[in-house]
Amino acid sequence: MRIIFVCTGNTCRSSMAEALAKRWVETNVPTPADIEITSAGLAAYPGLPASPHATDVMHSAGLDLANHRARQFSRDIAEHNDFVIAMTEGHKHTLQKLHPEMAFKIFTIGELAGRPGFDVADPFGQPVETYEKCARELQELIDEALHKIFKQTGHLNKE
Numbered sequence: 540m541r542i543i544f545v546c547t548g549n550t551c552r553s554s555m556a557e558a559l560a561k562r563w564v565e566t567n568v569p570t571p572a573d574i575e576i577t578s579a580g581l582a583a584y585p586g587l588p589a590s591p592h593a594t595d596v597m598h599s600a601g602l603d604l605a606n607h608r609a610r611q612f613s614r615d616i617a618e619h620n621d622f623v624i625a626m627t628e629g630h631k632h633t634l635q636k637l638h639p640e641m642a643f644k645i646f647t648i649g650e651l652a653g654r655p656g657f658d659v660a661d662p663f664g665q666p667v668e669t670y671e672k673c674a675r676e677l678q679e680l681i682d683e684a685l686h687k688i689f690k691q692t693g694h695l696n697k698e
């Protein structure tokens with residue numbers, strides 16, 4: 540199974556979501572070998588590192604974004620993934636407009652977590668406390684969304 544998180548620039552939200560989701564999979568999925576978690580941005584400058592605040596916040600959580608490099612979302616990436624998880628309704632609508640034939644696998648993280656209409660606000664350019672709040676929101680949403688996805692796809696034991 541392949542999951543990609545998508546935001547605007549792939550230096551804050553989606554890069555943090557990728558790191559948090561990888562840890563979630565390692566902790567919660569009995570056989571994670573066939574699972575790939577990545578991220579990209581709709582308006583990314585390929586090769587940019589994660590923002591310093593995102594890197595710091597993830598470091599405080601025991602995760603490393605030092606080697607993260609932004610990449611641009613593309614049709615090939617969309618085709619390669621089973622779930623395309625957007626940070627906002629705006630991202631979702633843009634993705635569906637660009638790739639209408641793949642709309643069935645494009646969701647917001649909020650809707651997958653049972654919070655339709657919930658957008659993860661962009662912390663770019665904000666103080667580190669805003670990044671910390673964003674990371675907490677992402678962790679909660681990822682816990683809920685990935686549990687739902689992996690339970691439905693049989694990667695978790697039925698409760």
